[in-house]
Amino acid sequence: MTFARRVVVLGSTGSIGTQTLDVIDRLRAIGIEFDIVGLSAGHDSVTFRSQIDRIQPRFIAVATEDDAAKLQADYPLLEAVWGSEGLLRLARLDDVDLMVNAVVGSVGLEPTLAALELDKSVALANKESLAIGGELIQDVLQKGSGRLLSIDSEHHALYRCLGDRPIGEVARLILTASGGPFLRTSETDLSQVTPEQALKHPTWSMGKRITIDCATMVNKAFEVIGAQRLFGIDFEHIDVVIHPDSWVHSLIEFVDGSMLAELGPRDMRIAIQGILCHPQRISTDLARLPIERGLRIDFEPFLQSKYPAFGTVLRAAKLGGSALAAINAADEILISRFLNRAISFPNIAAGLRRILDRWSQAIQPDEPKVNLKTLVTADAWSRDEARQLVF
Numbered sequence: 260m261t262f263a264r265r266v267v268v269l270g271s272t273g274s275i276g277t278q279t280l281d282v283i284d285r286l287r288a289i290g291i292e293f294d295i296v297g298l299s300a301g302h303d304s305v306t307f308r309s310q311i312d313r314i315q316p317r318f319i320a321v322a323t324e325d326d327a328a329k330l331q332a333d334y335p336l337l338e339a340v341w342g343s344e345g346l347l348r349l350a351r352l353d354d355v356d357l358m359v360n361a362v363v364g365s366v367g368l369e370p371t372l373a374a375l376e377l378d379k380s381v382a383l384a385n386k387e388s389l390a391i392g393g394e395l396i397q398d399v400l401q402k403g404s405g406r407l408l409s410i411d412s413e414h415h416a417l418y419r420c421l422g423d424r425p426i427g428e429v430a431r432l433i434l435t436a437s438g439g440p441f442l443r444t445s446e447t448d449l450s451q452v453t454p455e456q457a458l459k460h461p462t463w464s465m466g467k468r469i470t471i472d473c474a475t476m477v478n479k480a481f482e483v484i485g486a487q488r489l490f491g492i493d494f495e496h497i498d499v500v501i502h503p504d505s506w507v508h509s510l511i512e513f514v515d516g517s518m519l520a521e522l523g524p525r526d527m528r529i530a531i532q533g534i535l536c537h538p539q540r541i542s543t544d545l546a547r548l549p550i551e552r553g554l555r556i557d558f559e560p561f562l563q564s565k566y567p568a569f570g571t572v573l574r575a576a577k578l579g580g581s582a583l584a585a586i587n588a589a590d591e592i593l594i595s596r597f598l599n600r601a602i603s604f605p606n607i608a609a610g611l612r613r614i615l616d617r618w619s620q621a622i623q624p625d626e627p628k629v630n631l632k633t634l635v636t637a638d639a640w641s642r643d644e645a646r647q648l649v650f
């Protein structure tokens with residue numbers, strides 16, 4: 260079986276980006292070719308240069324003009340671009356049919372929209388863009404023939420469990436959550452936890468932002484919002500359950516009471532491969548889950564009161580407009596303040612709630628219908644507010 264696809268990988272140096280390149284190598288080893296036309300990273304780094312040396316893409320993008328100039332001087336045969344315009348250039352390349360978007364943060368939204376507007380396929384790890392710009396993304400999808408597939412183990416599990424059944428047969432989508440590093444930490448002890456502890460995810464190895472988002476459950480709220488948008492189902496039909504071992508990546512309960520779950524190793528490459536080759540299942544040499552050796556599967560209730568940020572993010576989703584853009588930007592700032600030891604861990608959730616309250620008073624009343632400009636304005640406003648919050 261061979262099919263050639265021309266791809267760009269945004270965020271190629273990150274956790275998802277490097278695993279995507281690894282999956283592409285494994286597929287190539289069995290005769291499935293992906294031509295990597297472009298790569299992007301935040302900055303010039305040893306990892307990025309070694310990817311460029313190995314893959315020899317025609318285009319690269321980085322965040323700053325200085326880094327782009329250095330790379331251009333050292334790699335005169337390729338075209339180095341920079342900033343958000345650089346990401347857009349990669350998203351719009353004529354001869355590319357698949358864009359993997361694995362950048363972190365709101366910078367991922369515009370390239371997602373741009374690629375979909377040109378009817379390309381987008382393999383989207385950047386869940387922030389689906390949360391913030393969900394309405395705009397839906398609009399583009401409805402008007403054209405672009406295709407959006409989420410690289411998230413939970414969403415991938417839901418695609419697999421749903422199969423070809425209509426969404427009307429679904430009673431509930433049930434997303435699993437490990438509970439993060441503080442599942443067993445008492446609420447009083449949470450104010451003492453350190454960045455090092457928060458960055459130690461019990462089951463997955465990921466970038467810093469998403470790891471802290473797992474500890475606060477902002478990440479799970481983004482996944483719930485993503486599921487609502489991807490599957491076109493009400494929030495009332497999406498639940499979260501704690502499953503500390505992360506073997507079950509998500510479940511569907513159907514209207515007849517039967518449930519389907521997707522299980523597998525804790526390896527994002529299975530979801531990445533599933534999305535790159537969607538809808539085919541392909542045999543590569545990724546590790547399997549040896550259930551015959553014995554495997555306990557435990558579920559526990561998800562106590563929302565322990566994770567107040569979860570409720571705040573969902574409240575923002577229901578308020579609509581630019582509320583999630585404000586929340587996402589504040590989350591980035593509050594996480595970096597926590598990692599710099601300027602605020603405590605519970606202050607991330609407290610800060611998000613205060614930002615959302617302020618957004619409802621200062622921005623929401625006069626906000627026009629959501630568009631890219633309102634999202635960018637709310638993002639900048641929220642970053643400023645979050646930097647100044649005093650706890």
Ligand SMILES: NC(=O)c1ccc[n+]([C@@H]2O[C@H](COP(=O)([O-])OP(=O)(O)OC[C@H]3O[C@@H](n4cnc5c(N)ncnc54)[C@H](OP(=O)(O)O)[C@@H]3O)[C@@H](O)[C@H]2O)c1
Nearest residue numbers: 270271272273274275300301302362363384385386465466
């Ligand atoms: N990791 C997972 O298992 C996982 C699972 C599901 C979904 N996701 C989602 O996937 C996305 C990426 O997560 P990750 O864990 O791979 O993050 P990560 O390891 O922090 O990687 C982020 C990538 O984005 C690049 N980047 C950062 N700032 C940028 C900017 N301003 N412009 C362009 N590129 C920039 C980074 O480049 P540098 O290396 O140069 O900084 C890096 O390549 C996030 O939205 C996350 O929520 C991740």
